[in-house]
Structures are given as C-alpha cells and as structure tokens.
Amino acid sequence: MDASPKYTRTAMALHWLVAVLVFSLFGIGWYMVDLPQGPARGEYFALHKSIGLCVLVLLALRIAWRYRHRPPPLPQAVPAWQRVLAGLVHRAFYVALIVQPMSGYLSSSFSGYSTRWFGLPLPQWGWKDARLNELFTEIHVGCSIVIVVLVLTHVLGVVSHLLQGERGLLRRMLPW
Numbered sequence: 001m002d003a004s005p006k007y008t009r010t011a012m013a014l015h016w017l018v019a020v021l022v023f024s025l026f027g028i029g030w031y032m033v034d035l036p037q038g039p040a041r042g043e044y045f046a047l048h049k050s051i052g053l054c055v056l057v058l059l060a061l062r063i064a065w066r067y068r069h070r071p072p073p074l075p076q077a078v079p080a081w082q083r084v085l086a087g088l089v090h091r092a093f094y095v096a097l098i099v100q101p102m103s104g105y106l107s108s109s110f111s112g113y114s115t116r117w118f119g120l121p122l123p124q125w126g127w128k129d130a131r132l133n134e135l136f137t138e139i140h141v142g143c144s145i146v147i148v149v150l151v152l153t154h155v156l157g158v159v160s161h162l163l164q165g166e167r168g169l170l171r172r173m174l175p176w
C-alpha cells in the first residue's frame with residue numbers, strides 16, 4: 001500500500017482533463033492547418049478554437065484551485081535538481097497554457113473571421129489586420145513548440161522514475 005500524500009481529486013481531474021484536451025488540440029491543430037480551403041477546414045478550425053477556449057477556462061480554475069491547495073510533497077528519493085526542474089516545468093506549463101489559447105483567440109480576432117464557442121458568437125478583440133493576425137499566429141505556433149518541449153520533459157521525468165521502479169511520483173496524480 002502506498003500511503004504517500006496525493007493531489008486532491010479536483011486537481012487530478014483538472015490535470016487529466018487538460019492533458020487530454022491539449023493532446024487533442026495538437027492533433028486537430030496539426031491536421032487542420034494542412035487542409036485545403038473549404039468547409040472541412042472551417043469546421044476543424046471552429047472545433048479547435050472551441051476546445052482551446054475550454055482549456056483557457058479550465059486553466060483559470062486550475063490556477064485558482066492550485067492557489068488554495070498546495071501540492072503534496074515530492075517523494076524523498078527525488079534529487080534536488082529534479083525538484084527544481086519539475087517546479088520550473090510546472091510553472092512554465094501554467095504560463096504557456098494561458099499564452100497559447102490567448103494568442104489563438106487574438107490571432108482569430110485579427111483574422112477577420114468571427115470567433116465562436118461551439119456556435120456561440122464571442123467578442124472580437126480586434127479588427128481585420130493581416131500583420132497582427134500573423135504576429136499572434138507566430139506566437140501561437142512558437143508557444144506550441146514550447147509546450148511540446150515541456151510535455152516531453154515532464155513525461156520523461158515521470159517515466160524515468162517508473163523505470164527505476166518508483167511509482168510514488170505517478171501515484172500522486174492517480175486516484176487509485
């Protein structure tokens with residue numbers, strides 16, 4: 001039996017929900033940009049924007065929850081440099097996962113197309129401006145690369161502990 005302290009169930013639910021949504025956003029995002037102009041491209045873009053905005057709301061909830069609930073301490077076997085790296089990666093995740101949907105929303109706002117959340121019209125934060133659209137698209141794509149690096153570092157960290165036979169780290173984020 002593992003009696004080490006765990007994240008709260010709410011933190012776990014938010015973590016795994018955001019992870020699934022972020023992975024699906026990468027799948028849809030990489031797929032949709034290569035589609036030819038047409039209804040399918042428009043539908044995938046609309047779905048991507050709607051799911052992306054869900055991540056923004058979930059991140060806001062997650063940060064509010066995190067502020068009031070400190071994470072459980074890491075297992076003692078985790079060396080100091082890994083603690084520092086994990087802390088940096090977690091912080092960078094929170095920043096990147098706010099910048100990513102905001103830059104998407106801004107690029108969409110300057111594209112001349114309306115932004116909708118599952119069909120519901122949302123306020124435009126800009127006007128049709130090709131240069132600003134391009135700028136926010138570049139930030140969106142650049143930030144997506146940062147997120148890929150963060151996910152790889154994060155998952156590699158967890159997997160390296162599993163390979164050493166330490167399950168305590170992963171169990172903190174699993175309800176069972």
Ligand code: HEM
Nearest residue numbers: 025026029030033049052053055100101104105108141144
């Ligand atoms: C955490 C949330 C999000 C993630 C992880 C994400 C990820 C991605 C990825 C991986 C791409 C493909 C980039 C490439 O060309 O390599 C993309 C493109 C795009 N995303 Fe997002 N996205 C998110 C949220 C949003 C939101 C909220 C919006 C708008 C409301 C949005 C609008 C767009 C648009 C318009 C493109 C196409 C950019 C282009 O023309 O190249 N995204 N996104």
Ligand code: HEM
Nearest residue numbers: 018019022023066071086090093151155158169170172173
């Ligand atoms: C896009 C995907 C993911 C994101 C954005 C993400 C983000 C995060 C963040 C921000 C934390 C720290 C929570 C806090 O203390 O505030 C965390 C913890 C954790 N994540 Fe993820 N995660 C992702 C995917 C994964 C995957 C695929 C795994 C499984 C291998 C995983 C396993 C864990 C574990 C075990 C912890 C707790 C241990 C630790 O403190 O590092 N995560 N994650």
